[in-house]
Amino acid sequence: MAKVLVTRKIPGNGVKILQDAGYEVEVGQQDSPMERAELLQKVVGCDGVLTQLQDKVDEEFIKAAGSNLKVVANFAVGFDNFKMEDIQNHNLAATNTPDVLTEAVAEHTFALIFAITRRVVEADIIAHKQSQAFGPEVLLGMELKGKTLGVLGLGRIGGRVAEIGKCMGMNVIYYDVKQNSEFEQKVGAAFKAVPEDLLKEADVVSVHVPLLDSTKHLMNAERLGMMKNTAYLVNTSRGPVVDEAALTQALKDHVIAGAALDVFENEPKLAPGLESLMNIVVTPHIASATIEARSAMGELAAKNIMAVLNGEPPLTPVHK
Numbered sequence: 001m002a003k004v005l006v007t008r009k010i011p012g013n014g015v016k017i018l019q020d021a022g023y024e025v026e027v028g029q030q031d032s033p034m035e036r037a038e039l040l041q042k043v044v045g046c047d048g049v050l051t052q053l054q055d056k057v058d059e060e061f062i063k064a065a066g067s068n069l070k071v072v073a074n075f076a077v078g079f080d081n082f083k084m085e086d087i088q089n090h091n092l093a094a095t096n097t098p099d100v101l102t103e104a105v106a107e108h109t110f111a112l113i114f115a116i117t118r119r120v121v122e123a124d125i126i127a128h129k130q131s132q133a134f135g136p137e138v139l140l141g142m143e144l145k146g147k148t149l150g151v152l153g154l155g156r157i158g159g160r161v162a163e164i165g166k167c168m169g170m171n172v173i174y175y176d177v178k179q180n181s182e183f184e185q186k187v188g189a190a191f192k193a194v195p196e197d198l199l200k201e202a203d204v205v206s207v208h209v210p211l212l213d214s215t216k217h218l219m220n221a222e223r224l225g226m227m228k229n230t231a232y233l234v235n236t237s238r239g240p241v242v243d244e245a246a247l248t249q250a251l252k253d254h255v256i257a258g259a260a261l262d263v264f265e266n267e268p269k270l271a272p273g274l275e276s277l278m279n280i281v282v283t284p285h286i287a288s289a290t291i292e293a294r295s296a297m298g299e300l301a302a303k304n305i306m307a308v309l310n311g312e313p314p315l316t317p318v319h320k
């Protein structure tokens with residue numbers, strides 16, 4: 001009987017799908033990522049592993065699992081926890097969960113855009129104190145209609161964020177390593193050939209690139225300095241895409257008006273000084289945290305494992 005490890009409890013039918021397929025399924029029970037030592041011990045003899053972002057899949061992991069291992073299925077669209085070279089050297093299948101979380105992440109991106117531009121979190125704290133009534137100049141924010149949304153990385157999520165921006169009456173500009181003329185015509189978005197042109201124009205910059213060597217600290221001090229001092233930065237992609245120390249300084253110096261982040265360089269920690277600033281809104285990597293998305297992610301990951309263990313191609317493979 002094939003053995004599958006699900007490294008952490010997941011919502012929805014993912015585990016049931018694997019059990020109904022007749023596999024011996026072990027599920028990590030703790031409400032935190034599995035410790036490395038325990039993970040390396042639990043993967044021994046597994047044919048498939050349903051991994052979380054915090055589970056690093058590298059040579060050590062693959063060696064610990066042994067020769068039965070055929071597939072690692074990530075419960076995420078990003079797979080920066082996978083050392084793809086090691087995975088491919090061992091001819092293992094690797095998969096992710098694209099598409100099923102696009103809507104959830106795009107909607108959360110807008111939740112953050114509204115929260116920072118309309119100062120929702122600050123206002124909530126003040127309202128709880130019951131000391132502030134209506135005031136003509138109290139908690140002024142920025143309207144989105146007619147403003148420019150700059151999307152960095154027009155993939156699945158960036159594309160959906162651009163569409164929602166259009167619905168809000170925003171002008172949409174984007175930068176991506178690949179131009180998408182069809183999308184430009186369909187949605188009415190304008191391509192910028194270099195990120196700098198986008199940064200100078202946008203009132204809201206929303207980041208949706210994958211974490212790669214080429215995108216680490218894409219938003220650094222220099223690029224933050226190119227943004228308007230009235231503009232906002234939103235990041236729901238991966239923490240290291242933004243240089244958090246540089247962002248902290250930029251927010252302190254009012255180089256930009258504010259920022260909203262769902263992801264951080266050293267989760268769950270924030271860069272020193274960030275936690276005390278009021279011109280930032282932070283959420284703990286919850287952009288895909290809807291019942292719909294998380295259930296579908298678990299089911300897709302389970303189906304990827306089943307496909308590979310049945311000798312079929314995985315539904316959503318990832319490559320280097």
Ligand code: NAD
Nearest residue numbers: 078153154155156157176177208209210211236237287288
């Ligand atoms: P995707 O692959 O569909 O889109 C990524 C886009 O970025 C592509 O169009 C690609 O061409 C572009 N790109 C790559 N390198 C670039 C560069 N240097 N400059 C500009 N563009 C570049 O991915 P997606 O499904 O839209 O996911 C986007 C991001 O969101 C990923 O980083 C993913 O890890 C992250 N994500 C986060 C959460 C969360 O919970 N916060 C959930 C899902 C996805």
